[in-house]
Amino acid sequence: MTAELVRGQNHPLSQARLEIRVSAGKPIVAGATLSDERGKVHGVEWVAHPGSPTLPGIEVSKQAAADHRLACDLDALPETVHRVSVLLALPSGVGGPVRFGAVAAPFVAVTGLDGSEVASYTVTGLDAESAVVALELYRRQGAWKVRAVGQGYAGGLAELLTDQGLPQARQLAGSINEAVVQGLARSVAAPPPRAADGGRSRHAATPALGQDQGSSTSPGTPGQVAPQHGHPGGQGSTAPGVGPGAPQPAYPAASAPGDPSAVTQPAGPGAGGPVNYSHPGRQAAAPPPPPPTAPPAQPGQPARPVAGDATGWSMEERLYNQVWGMFEDLARTTAAYRSAVDFAESRMEQELDKVLSDPRARIGGHGDAAREAARAKQAELVDRAREALDRDLAQLTAEAEVVEPALPPAFARWDNPAWHGYRVPMEIPMAVRLGDLHLPESAGLSIPMLVRLPLERGLWIDSGRTGSFEGSIADSDDLRRLAMDTAVAHAARLLAVYPAGEYTVHVIDAAGSAASSLAPLVSTGVLGAPPAVGAAGVNEVLARLTQRVDLVQMAVRGGAADALPSDLDPAEQLLIVNDFPHGFDDRAVTQLRYLADEGPAVGVHLMLVADREDAAAYGPLLDPLWRSLLRLTPVPDDHLADPWVGHTWTYDPSRVPPGSQVLQHVLTQVATARRSWNR
């Protein structure tokens, strides 16, 4: 009968000759230390480790492995040995995991020579530790017992050995690691983990891209995130269904996403193998790799955040969900703070009113004391509310610090290194970042503003003077130029995150006033045609796009997509209009409104750069147009509301850092990719 030990529990050992089996998901080092009755290890000759595997009475493996068998003969141990500590450690310097929190919980069992288990113990609850004393066998009144210890050390073997009183702990830890590294160099390397990209089936319509674009920009492999590990936080502590030592869910290799060889030939029943029920063409049915879960928190400390700690089929989707989770948390925690402060204020006012109306308060110090008490109560509550807010902000800031560098280009700021390593993607991302959002209480913490693609609404970059930032930009011409620069940066980002040739940008610049802002788009050659100027140019572009909307709508309604003319560009279309309504006649305005209403459903999107004042002559006629567009500003402005509590958020557009060539660099790559596809 096996005794399943919990931490601290002991169990008598009736046999002297034992085996200690260790299994962990990853190669680990197993060793043993011998100590006297006071728990002290007298020297390096009392430690069995890969560099010196055999001691009287105990033998350990010569190298790191996922499974170990340690042989132990308690009768053969010297009389002075009162305790044998079985220790496990992660090999350092070999590129593997460096903390037990990142691997499956190690399982240790004491068995007889015939393999019958005497006692077992799953070492749970480890996090940053890289070495752990798993078990100890100890003498008690002439008999041997085993105890589950599970004492981890973040400082690794050196700290563990120091703790056991070994004088040369540090040198020995070094030589153990060296022996392990040499052993590993001889052994066969484990296959590298697969990229954590779920099989979202939004593949590009283009059949394939060149080799140089393959294996690029996989959003699932940001360097920060440890790929493919289990649920260290879930085991034992929070997931009641996962018993100790339960195997990690094994994802069948046959349905691994993105691996074409894996979905070819299901093994026939005659072959004796399990039947593969996965649909060969339906990759989305593959289970996603487990998300990186936050490591279990130290007591009294909030859990350390991890990028991608959210649900989703791919790392991209998880990051998207995580960003939205942070957005909601910030909105709500600020709501809690504001509500508490408001309440404190109103209670103080009420109490002050009561003091005023109390005739007794008018004489002597009674009233002053009551007023003082009311103010103190208010200050005390506000302080506590601020404390709670600060605690939450610290946590969200820490999360933002790990999430921000892990974001793929579509979600990343322009100054993110992800853009410097930019490659033209092969799939449309789920969302794109239009800027940052923050609240007055948390100016230091910005949340990426991610909107889903394809865009459901047109964008309106407001080049008008906004009330809240009066004076910061003196000249309205400056503001117009800034608005157009912002529009170009948004358009460049959209062009860059779509696969080559999947996004076409048209520009109407009726007065030709935005040539300098448009230069990055024009000079790199990513535009289908030069910016349209004059009334004729306006009408021509609008007529073309209107016709396209009509054709696609008819084809969709008639279910006859193959009846579309062959020269119809299948890419999504973005129309940038500078200085609306300059150059627009009534007919053109009507066409534009039609595009704004009907376009998004058939892949024609609008980006209007306009000052609403300029269109004042149209009166309320254009109100529906403005309302249908998502208003963005070229300067920080507080006009966006969150969907949960409706706070007013300050929007900060994502701008290219001054002097940075990232826009040119990215657009040049886009243009090259387009040319190679003749689009």
Place this chain on the structure above:
Amino acid sequence: MTVNMTKGQAISLQKNDGGTLTAVRMGLGWQAAPRRGLFGSRTREIDLDASAVLFADKQPVDVVFFRHLVSDDGSVRHTGDNLVGGVGQGGDDEAILVDLARIPVHIDQIVFTVNSFTGQTFQEVQDAFCRLVDETNGQELARYTLAGGGQYTAQIMAKVHRAGAGWQMTAIGTPANGRTFQDLMPAILPHL
């Protein structure tokens, strides 16, 4: 271990090991009206609604009910409206999750109520119960049965309130009448 609570009984929401609870769930369950006869679909269904009202110093600050499923601060969440009740027994048909650690500092009491939205009195509802569960381990802390329901359409179930550094739950169990929590406000106030 479950405490079957009686009216007015208070229990402290301390864990057995002395730690305070961090997340609790107030569950409401009831049995659906039996279907019988021809035109069985015409059987009047029973829609009970669980609500939670958040008070600061006896002033209502926020409310979580089927039209406002999450308190503004996000600490109290309703899992969604159930219009018909459970066909079986035991499970929660509506639940309100309370993250005690995240409740804003000025909120000091949360009152849980049940209303019969479709107007049946508790005489017509079978096996209705309200219970408090420790969300971290699923352990039931307290259960209050709507037994012997009289001619009432609502009940003020219980309140969770701050006590020292932790929280305490007090069973109230006062019957009342009303379609939604708003109708109950006068009946709630004496219990604060």
